[in-house]
Amino acid sequence: MTYVIGVDIGTGSARAGLFDETGRMYATAQAPIKIKHPQAEWAEQSSTDIWQSVCFSVRECVKQSGVAADQIKGISFSATCSLVLLDKDNKPLSLSEGDDLWNIVVWMDHRATAEAEEITSGGSPVLENLGGRMSPEMQIPKLMWLKRNRPDIWSDLAYAGDLADFLTYKSSGSLARSVCTLGCKWTYNPDTESWNKEFLKSVALEDLLEKAQLPEQASPIGTALGALTQNAAAELGLTKNCQVGVGLIDAHSGALGTLGLFSEDQPERRMALIAGTSNCHIALSTARNEVPGIWGPYFGAVAPGIWANEGGQSLTGALLDHVIALFSGGKEFSGDEHAALTEALLERMKSTPDVAGRIHVKPDLLGNRSPFADAEMRGEIVGLTLEDPKETYLKVYWAAAASIAYGTKLIIDRMNEHGYAIDTLHLSGGHKKSELLVGLYSDATGCDVVISEAEEPVLLGAAIAALATQKGEEGVSGVISEIALSTTIRMPDAKLAAMHRHRYQTFLELYR
Numbered sequence: 001m002t003y004v005i006g007v008d009i010g011t012g013s014a015r016a017g018l019f020d021e022t023g024r025m026y027a028t029a030q031a032p033i034k035i036k037h038p039q040a041e042w043a044e045q046s047s048t049d050i051w052q053s054v055c056f057s058v059r060e061c062v063k064q065s066g067v068a069a070d071q072i073k074g075i076s077f078s079a080t081c082s083l084v085l086l087d088k089d090n091k092p093l094s095l096s097e098g099d100d101l102w103n104i105v106v107w108m109d110h111r112a113t114a115e116a117e118e119i120t121s122g123g124s125p126v127l128e129n130l131g132g133r134m135s136p137e138m139q140i141p142k143l144m145w146l147k148r149n150r151p152d153i154w155s156d157l158a159y160a161g162d163l164a165d166f167l168t169y170k171s172s173g174s175l176a177r178s179v180c181t182l183g184c185k186w187t188y189n190p191d192t193e194s195w196n197k198e199f200l201k202s203v204a205l206e207d208l209l210e211k212a213q214l215p216e217q218a219s220p221i222g223t224a225l226g227a228l229t230q231n232a233a234a235e236l237g238l239t240k241n242c243q244v245g246v247g248l249i250d251a252h253s254g255a256l257g258t259l260g261l262f263s264e265d266q267p268e269r270r271m272a273l274i275a276g277t278s279n280c281h282i283a284l285s286t287a288r289n290e291v292p293g294i295w296g297p298y299f300g301a302v303a304p305g306i307w308a309n310e311g312g313q314s315l316t317g318a319l320l321d322h323v324i325a326l327f328s329g330g331k332e333f334s335g336d337e338h339a340a341l342t343e344a345l346l347e348r349m350k351s352t353p354d355v356a357g358r359i360h361v362k363p364d365l366l367g368n369r370s371p372f373a374d375a376e377m378r379g380e381i382v383g384l385t386l387e388d389p390k391e392t393y394l395k396v397y398w399a400a401a402a403s404i405a406y407g408t409k410l411i412i413d414r415m416n417e418h419g420y421a422i423d424t425l426h427l428s429g430g431h432k433k434s435e436l437l438v439g440l441y442s443d444a445t446g447c448d449v450v451i452s453e454a455e456e457p458v459l460l461g462a463a464i465a466a467l468a469t470q471k472g473e474e475g476v477s478g479v480i481s482e483i484a485l486s487t488t489i490r491m492p493d494a495k496l497a498a499m500h501r502h503r504y505q506t507f508l509e510l511y512r
Contacts, residue, residue: 002470003067004074005238006462007054008250009163011035011080011106011277014053016061017459018072021467023483026067028456029060035106038096041366043106047084047092050104050163051170051235059237069238074466075171075228076245078253078458079163080107081185083139085146086159086166093153104163105142108278108314108366113375115141115148115203124199126187131294133373137314139185143212144203160212162186164247171232172244174225179218180248180301184310186214190299191288193217219246220304221256222468222475245469248302251280251310253461255302258426258452259284260464261480263306271415271422273408273441274458275431277318281311281370281411289419293371294411303476309420311370311411316404317430319363319379323400327393342436345398354499356399358383359392362510363403371414372511380510401436402500405444406507412445426450428457442492444500449490 002021007014015030031053036044054077062069083105085093092103105111119134119141120127127134134141139162147154161169162181169175182188188195195216200206208214219225223246233240248256254274259282262270267284274280285307288297296309315322324337333340348355360382367375381396412422425447431437432451442449454460464479471478 002467003072004076004463004466005058005061005072006459006466007058007075007077007167008253008458008462009033009050009054009077009079009167010250011108014050014057015456015459016054016057017456017463018061018065018067019460019463019467021479021482023454023460023463023485025455025459027061027065028459029057029064031056034100036096036100036102039111041110043109044095044102045082045104045106046100046102047104047166048101054167055235055237062237070241072238072242074243074245074469075236075238076462076465077164077167077247078250078462079167079247081137081139081181081249082106082163083142084159084161084163084166085153085157087156088158090159093156095150095153107137109142110136110367110375112136112141112145115144116375119203122202124196124202126189126196126199128290129183129189129296129298131296131370131373132292135295135369135373136375137369140187140203140205143205143208147204157211158213162249164249168225168244168247171228171236172225173229174244175213175215176219176223176225176246177215178246178248179220180252182214182218183298183301184249184252184295188218190218190301220300221246221248221302221465222304222471224469243466243469245465248461248465250274250458251282251312252302252308253465254280254428254458255282255284255308255461256464256476257454257457257459257461258428260303260461260476261483261485262426263303263480267306268420269422270424270426271412273425273427274429275316275427275437276429277316279313279316279404279408281408283309283415283420283422285309285419287419291415291418293373294414295370309415311415313363313404313407314366314369315363319365319400319404320397322365323397327389327396332390338434341394341397342434344394345436348394353496354503356395356402359395359399360503360506360510361396361399361403363400363407370411382510402440402444402503403507404437405440406504408441409445409504412447422447424448424450426452428452438490439493442490443496444504446492446497448492450487451490453486
């Protein structure tokens with residue numbers, strides 16, 4: 001039996017899972033990671049802190065599994081698309097003062113909004129793989145901001161990388177980069193396997209490849225980067241017989257761990273929905289589909305030989321957290337507020353399916369990632385009246401949850417206008433644990449919602465990337481052919497279709 005470790009670094013924690021070649025997970029463990037918000041819409045983290053949390057999670061996971069460290073043959077990483085900065089001595093380049101070395105610009109950081117707009121207005125061909133607009137959540141505008149506003153850091157910069165690539169570098173010593181990270185966040189073109197150096201020159205980053213130690217070509221998912229270094233093996237509690245596989249962005253890892261298992265079965269009808277703090281919507285196709293306002297198409301970003309398009313909502317789970325924080329009426333719901341609200345709302349929906357009535361929520365508190373690609377857009381709550389605060393709280397929470405589902409439908413509609421025929425969602429992430437959200441995703445979009453028995457699809461995606469290092473030329477497809485996981489399906493409730501159509505039309509009016 002072949003055992004591997006899949007590691008995922010989210011916004012708030014690092015997690016590790018130990019899997020065998022059939023996709024069975026034996027154990028999982030996690031550790032928190034720190035985040036700092038030095039200004040509104042800025043977010044920073046520490047690669048030192050994250051590496052420590054990764055090491056703790058891996059060691060604890062192996063301990064719980066009962067599998068001997070020398071039996072673990074592979075490891076790979078998925079992570080948020082956050083930007084790691086190091087100096088020539090491989091030490092963190094701190095963005096902020098303090099005891100912790102805050103050397104990561106987090107994915108959600110929007111300090112480079114002006115630079116993103118500048119790139120969009122330039123009309124470069126690189127935008128053809130980005131839905132027509134550059135996002136401040138991508139790495140090129142962040143690096144432009146860094147060069148312009150922090151020349152002290154720029155002069156000392158000797159490495160810049162996506163968090164997943166930093167972790168493979170830290171583990172193996174390899175400077176190779178993933179086609180997933182470079183293709184999705186750095187304007188590398190996986191179709192032609194090349195950089196648009198005229199574009200980099202136009203944004204005064206002509207020295208970026210040398211400055212950041214970027215390769216001329218990216219490495220496909222499933223590529224083995226070499227064994228763990230002696231230091232990494234010791235810190236992770238593994239051995240040097242463990243191969244490091246090319247990593248992925250966390251959402252794409254979730255897509256590989258769910259949708260990737262169905263990539264040969266009418267892929268254009270399916271979309272992976274990775275739903276947690278934010279939502280990512282990834283669809284696969286055998287053809288290149290350019291979709292306005294939707295990132296991609298990215299060739300090979302999820303699995304070799306297939307195209308991916310990616311939509312997203314910057315705040316979803318975080319939106320519901322914010323609603324709870326806003327309302328004093330929430331004080332009546334002690335303990336796990338989300339669970340208590342879900343129970344109360346599900347009971348009310350038995351008699352009043354449209355809980356919110358005239359209350360509607362526009363969920364874009366931190367801009368609209370898809371399909372409008374407008375980082376300056378902001379959220380709204382409309383239809384409020386004077387009533388019991390608890391009643392308003394229930395309605396607003398439900399309306400916010402429904403708005404997340406309607407935002408997903410908006411993305412599906414846009415994709416279906418440009419080459420897709422999506423009628424099935426493969427759901428992973430924290431939202432799959434909420435009966436309220438699962439039902440809204442299905443009923444509001446009219447799609448079947450498929451939930452895999454895999455407890456941790458994002459970790460499974462990273463494990464597939466690790467297992468692929470053991471498969472030679474078969475790679476990812478060879479791994480997928482041996483994984484068989486059962487699923488459950490939540491079908492849309494036809495009785496609620498008219499109500500959701502009506503609310504969806506009002507939702508669209510908020511954007512007009």
